[in-house]
Amino acid sequence: MSHLMNTYGRLPVAFSHGEGSWLFDLSGKRYLDALSGIAVSTLGHNHPRLVRAIAEQASRVIHTSNLYGIPLQEALSDRLAELSAMDEVFFCNSGCEANEAAIKLARLYGYKRGIAEPVIIVMEHSFHGRTLATLSATGNKKVQIGFEPLVGGFLRVPFDDLAAVERSLEGRADVVGILLEPVQGEGGIHVAQQAYLKALRTLCDERELLLMFDEVQCGVGRTGKWFGHQNADIKPDVMSLAKGLGSGVPIGACLAAGRAAGVFQPGNHGSTFGGNPLACAAALTTLSVIDEEGLLENAERIGRIICSGLSKALEGVPGVLDIRSAGLMIGIELDRPCGALVAQALEAGYLINVTADKVVRLLPSLNFSEGEATALVDGLVPLIKGFLAAQ
């Protein structure tokens, strides 16, 4: 027995090393990794360029602090601004921290406009993190129970429903922004319609609200575009990133543009570790490799192969309700809780996940190969069919 705090229900496996899309457990058994540490290992495991970049940076300097200039942080902000057309970037260490920065930014934006108690519209079935503000913004009671009083200032509406947002705005002048995931991840792979995102953009412009996208899971190439919202050809005012940005080295970012830029001034926000040279080297390399190895196109192509393979094989199978995807975010919704499938897949050598109780979630690395995609479909289909037939 260890002294770990009991915060996770862990599977009975631990890994010694990885290679591309494969992880090896302590006994040497190999597993096809279709989860990537929850959308984190963008380049798979042990990508030689990432390993080299991290080792070289570690041998130079790991950390200095934001009391000093950090050239790699400046370079990373330039690269992110170039890819997203956003204006400025704040670096932190995780998704919830990136969202905390976004929430604080929206409140300060309201404060500067004379709004004493600013309100942010948030979505049902959303997930924004485990800190007090982000769990309060999250649309899942399980994350909140036991931690009341929640942080106030959030107004919840159904996801992908423009009329609901419009109704919630009627007669109020205290709303400062709308926070949502363009593709809900933890909520079960729900992809917002492009028309809805475009309409939110227009609505936010008309009312000078901040359109804030939590792209912690769907950003950094996962949907086949650099950022999930680019599928709808719009730009947010605020965007949070984390998970895949450093390919496993912790780094988060909060980006701002237009009326959201310039809101934070010295003293308003900060982070000790945020954007240290090691994390920035990992993120810069991740972005270079995505670009140079054509991984956006690969994410789109491999996502389509997995999704059409699953659709073909599971079409009409009783118990399979829906298959949804955006690039390499793939969800198979069943008609019953299916958490047991995770252990069955593990036994068979596949790392998958179940979220929102009934949705099998796949988040392979962006360099997953066609052969691995086919192997994944061939392995999962009989497991899912067997699971449904046995119930």
Ligand SMILES: *Cc1c(COP(=O)(O)O)cnc(C)c1O
């Ligand atoms: C994972 C996730 C978070 C929280 O990220 P942490 O790094 O665990 O704090 C926030 N938002 C979304 C959309 C996520 O998927």
